[in-house]
Amino acid sequence: MVAQKVVPVLLAGGGGSRLWPVSRDSLPKQFQPLLGSLSTFQQTLQRVSDPDLFDNPIVVTSEAFEHFASRQAGIVNRPVSLILEPCRRDSAAAVAIAALLVEHRGAGSPVLVLAADHVILDDALFLDAVRSGLEAAGDGKIVVFGLPPTAPKTNFGYIRPGLPVGDNRDVRLVEAFFEKPKLEDALAYLREGYLWNSGNFLFRSDRMIEEFAKHAPKVLAAARRSIAAAQSGRGILRLDNVAFSASPKISIDYAVMQKSRNVAVVPGRFGWSDIGSWDAIWEMLPHDEDGNAVLGRGMMVASRNCLVHAEEVLTAVIGGADLVVVSTPDAVLVCPRERIQEVKGIVERLQAEGAREASLHRRESQPWGHVESAGDGLKRIVIDPAGMARFRDQTHQAAICIVLKGTANTIVGGVRRFINTGGSFHVPEAAMYQVSNVGKTPLEILEVRIDATSIKEVIESREESGEVEKEQV
Numbered sequence: 001m002v003a004q005k006v007v008p009v010l011l012a013g014g015g016g017s018r019l020w021p022v023s024r025d026s027l028p029k030q031f032q033p034l035l036g037s038l039s040t041f042q043q044t045l046q047r048v049s050d051p052d053l054f055d056n057p058i059v060v061t062s063e064a065f066e067h068f069a070s071r072q073a074g075i076v077n078r079p080v081s082l083i084l085e086p087c088r089r090d091s092a093a094a095v096a097i098a099a100l101l102v103e104h105r106g107a108g109s110p111v112l113v114l115a116a117d118h119v120i121l122d123d124a125l126f127l128d129a130v131r132s133g134l135e136a137a138g139d140g141k142i143v144v145f146g147l148p149p150t151a152p153k154t155n156f157g158y159i160r161p162g163l164p165v166g167d168n169r170d171v172r173l174v175e176a177f178f179e180k181p182k183l184e185d186a187l188a189y190l191r192e193g194y195l196w197n198s199g200n201f202l203f204r205s206d207r208m209i210e211e212f213a214k215h216a217p218k219v220l221a222a223a224r225r226s227i228a229a230a231q232s233g234r235g236i237l238r239l240d241n242v243a244f245s246a247s248p249k250i251s252i253d254y255a256v257m258q259k260s261r262n263v264a265v266v267p268g269r270f271g272w273s274d275i276g277s278w279d280a281i282w283e284m285l286p287h288d289e290d291g292n293a294v295l296g297r298g299m300m301v302a303s304r305n306c307l308v309h310a311e312e313v314l315t316a317v318i319g320g321a322d323l324v325v326v327s328t329p330d331a332v333l334v335c336p337r338e339r340i341q342e343v344k345g346i347v348e349r350l351q352a353e354g355a356r357e358a359s360l361h362r363r364e365s366q367p368w369g370h371v372e373s374a375g376d377g378l379k380r381i382v383i384d385p386a387g388m389a390r391f392r393d394q395t396h397q398a399a400i401c402i403v404l405k406g407t408a409n410t411i412v413g414g415v416r417r418f419i420n421t422g423g424s425f426h427v428p429e430a431a432m433y434q435v436s437n438v439g440k441t442p443l444e445i446l447e448v449r450i451d452a453t454s455i456k457e458v459i460e461s462r463e464e465s466g467e468v469e470k471e472q473v
Helices: 040-047 063-075 090-105 123-138 183-191 205-215 217-228 241-245 250-257 280-286 335-351 452-465
Strands: 007-011 058-064 081-085 109-113 142-147 157-165 166-180 197-203 232-233 236-238 262-265 295-301 309-316 323-327 332-335 363-366 369-375 379-385 386-394 398-405 408-410 415-419 424-427 433-435 443-450
Touching: 007 040, 007 090, 040 063, 040 109, 058 063, 058 090, 063 081, 063 323, 063 363, 081 090, 090 109, 090 205, 090 217, 109 123, 109 205, 123 142, 123 166, 123 197, 142 157, 142 205, 157 183, 157 262, 166 250, 166 363, 197 205, 205 250, 217 241, 241 379, 250 309, 262 363, 262 386, 280 323, 280 335, 323 335, 332 335, 363 398, 363 443, 379 386, 379 415, 408 424, 415 424
Parallel strands: 007 058, 007 109, 058 081, 081 236, 142 262, 295 309, 309 323
Antiparallel strands: 109 197, 142 197, 157 166, 157 197, 166 262, 232 236, 323 332, 363 369, 369 379, 379 443, 386 433, 398 424, 398 443, 408 415, 408 433
16 A cells, blocks of 8 residues: 555557558557457556556547547546547657646646556566655656666667665666667667666656756646646546647657656566567567467468468468568558568658548547448448437438348437338438437448439338338338
C-alpha cells in the first residue's frame, strides 16, 4: 500500500504509419489487437489496475479517437477520464496538461506516464520497477525506465546511467540521453552499459510543472490556457482548439527530459517493445522451427524468418526468406524485413497521391458499431446490442437495406417498422433513416445504393419471391 496512489496517464493520440496497412490514421496501432486479443491500449489499462497502487487512469488522446478509447476501456472494465486533444502537438503538451490536472486534483501526486502503443511482457516485473522508482520520484526526480539492449538498434533512444540515487542501487542518475544513434555508436553503447529509453516515466506532478516552467514555458502556458477554456462533462475534458494549437509541437524528451538535471533511471527487467515496425512485431511473436510467425489466416511453405499478418484473406508464402507480408481487405504489403523502415515512405507517397488507403480503413468504427465499405454503393453496417445509428444519404441515391442478422427497429420518413433477418426496407433518395438493434447479438445490415428504377425492381422481385412482405418496404 502506498500513501498516495499513483495516477496513470496513457498517451494514446499517435498515428503509427510504420505499421501500415493495419495501422492508419483512422484506426492507429494503439487501438489494434496486434499481439493477442486485446489492443495495446487495453493491455496498458490492465497493467495499472491494482487499486492499492493506482488511481483511475487519465487517457490523453485525439478527439477522433474518443469512442475507441471509451469503448475499449469499457470492454476491460476500467473507468477512465478522457482528455481530448483537438490537434496533434506531440507528447510535451499532453504531459503538461496531465501534470496540471493531476496537481489540481492533489498537490504533489505521483504520476506514471505510459505510452499506450508499447508492449510489456511481464507486468509484475514492470510494477516492481515502478515501486523501485517511487521514492526517487517522491524526492523530486523524474524517473525513466531503461532496458538493457539486446541488439544495436538505431531507431531507439539510449540512456547513459550514472551514480546511484542515495542508498537505492536500483535507481541511478541519468548522465545523458542519446536519440537514434548511428550503428557504430549503438554498438559502443551496448559495450558501455547504456540502456534503451522505454518512453515511460514517473514523476511528482508539481515537480514536472516546475520543469516545464524552466525548460518549456510556452508549452506550459498553452496547456494552462487550453484547460481554462476547455469544455467538460461525463468524465471528458475537451481542450480548447485555439489555445491548444498555440503550443509548440515538441516531444517531452526534447522539451524537458534532455534538459533537466533531475532525471533518474530504473533499469527494468521486463520485456519491452515500442512495436514501431513490423520487424518488431515479428520479434515479439512466437516462431515456428523455421523462425516464421503468423497472425491470422497465414500459411508458410518452405519459408524462414518471415512474418505473415493476414486479415480475412488467406495469405500463403512459398519459399520466402526474411519477408514481411501483411494483407488487409484493401491493401497488401510485401517487404524484406531489412527494409521495413521504408514503409513510412509508402504512406507518404499514398498521401501525396490522395489515396484513401493511406489513412482510412474500409471499416469505419463508430460508437455504436462499425460501417464497412463493400464496393461501389455497398455498405455492411454492424450495430452493437442496444446501439442506435442515424444515416443520411450523401450520394443522392435511394437504397435497399437488407437485414442479414438480427432484428432492426427502423424509422424511415417518420414511419417505424421492425425488420427481422431476411427482411428489407426502402430508403428514398436523400432521406435520413434511423436503425436500432433490439436484439442481444450484433445487428448486420447490407445497404445497397442504386437508382430508383432498380430499387423498384428489387422490391417487386423480393415481394414476388416471398422474401419480404409488402408492408416491410
